[in-house]
Amino acid sequence: MSEFKPLPDLPPPPNTVGAIGWLRTNLFSNWLNTILTLIAIYYIGQAIFWFVDWGIINASFSGSTKDDCPLNAEGEKLGACWVFINARFDQFIYGFYPDSEIWRINLMLGIFTLCIAGLVIEGTPKKNWLAVFTLFIFPIIAFYLLHGGRFGLDTVDTHKWGGFTLTLVLAVVGIVASLPIGILLALGRRSEMPIIRSISIVYIEFWRGVPLITVLFMASVMLPLFMTAGTETDKLARALIGIIMFQSAYMAEVVRGGLQAIPKGQYEAAQALGLSYWKMMGLIVLPQALKLMIPGIVNTFIALFKDTSLVLIIGLFDLLAIMQSAITDPNWPRVSVEGYLFVAFMFWAFCFGMSRYSQALERKLNTSYR
């Protein structure tokens, strides 16, 4: 009998590992790819060169009026006029909120940032309590801070809210409210009880079938016509309800997709242990399904975050709307590129942050080793 002896591991062939190996396989694997790589490098280089030249080297950063942005002989700007963003920054962030009360928004944003940081960073002590605080107590604090009317704070009507604050309020409330409603709708749509299932299906198919703009118009223009005179509902509240209704229908379908991916055996094993429906869903099915749904859910969150700018058509001034009105100011000619770039950057930064966090979360929750 001969003994089984495994062969020793040999090193891989050269030029297939490390930086050079990566470049070879990905960028210069054959002559066509080499040409495409060189063309791409040329155009990307040009774009970067233009932006550095326009946006940094020739740009003006400090000052307070348009005269701080120098012009050349033809009367054109030399570079980007970031002075404009600087001068209007407070308005972009706080909208028309009274100057003397801006500390309230800052305090609210400060608490919010701390909460989110605490939830995102690993190893925060008492994370469960922080989550409860963020979800249930913080919204109350935030409401009274922003709206006032109690605890000796002056009332600031919602029509004075605007800018990035408004964008955040719309997005965060929309996200936080639409996920649980979406989960309930998805469970309802998969329920064996015909009435609950029908209600869920009708709700989802109705709200998914109409454009968000229509929903917002309905909420702001049509709804008051049906109300008895004098029962004025706040315009922001109506827009928020519209957004939540709309997004929860989308969320429901994302959640349903995740639920369908959970094998039947998981339901059966939970039932065989004697778990009730809600325990089975809460302990076994949803934790697994939500993990699978992270890409879809975050995708919906990101879409919602950007969709909030549609509220400008019903006269709410979110970040985009306030910037658009700012660039029509005759005191600041030709600053639209700077303005749009700033808005784009703000939206991008937040969406990219959500996206990165979701990827980290997926890695962290991956325990299946499949």
Place this chain on the structure above:
Amino acid sequence: MTTEKTAADAHKVMIQLKNVNKWYGSFHVLKDINLEVMKGERIVICGPSGSGKSTTIRCINRLEEHQAGDIVVNGIPLTNDLKNIDSVRREVGMVFQHFNLFPHLTVLQNCTLGPIWVRKKPQKEAEEIAMKYLERVKIPNQALKYPGQLSGGQQQRVAIARSLCMSPEVMLFDEPTSALDPEMIKEVLDTMIQLAESGMTMICVTHEMGFAKTVANRVIFMDEGQIVEEDEPHAFFNNPQNERTKLFLSQILQH
């Protein structure tokens, strides 16, 4: 093999199926199933695929609903009453072909879930119970791993421990070794034999005829949704009465 039981136990009917019928749509999958299982009895159900053997045991803990006839488990009739269904499921443990462990929970959490959330035991006590049974199935050192990190045989043993943590009166096995690599079948069968020796009432759907010979009190052969033949293992394997049983046995015992 110890078969002696106390007189009181031997006369206690644990599971009773009376004229149980079930249809999938218009397909008549169970036809007049009558079965009585005493406390401490070990039943093996065999038969070709599609014969209704899995469906029969899945009816016993209401993973499938029967449409006619009566099923009584430990004195509790299985009706549409959710309370009865819940109490039956608490008394009946089930082990599945594909283990169905919860992949997002550790082995220990898989085992403590039922005791904590169904039996309302405090976490510490539940963990002690879980470790006791994980030791019995010989994998206490894997308690903090996730199911995906274990081999198939280990996963199935965890699944057995998970059911035992609920201290069930009856254990149902639905082809527990069919999804396993040949190298791992023995470790699961050993666990089941050990469990049988402890006096657990067991119903096993399995094709492991060796297991049936050593462990079962009675072997039941099913085909086309009916119980064709039922006898104690020696008579069943050496002197089958029905032609269909003879054919089945000749096919599975020839190698």
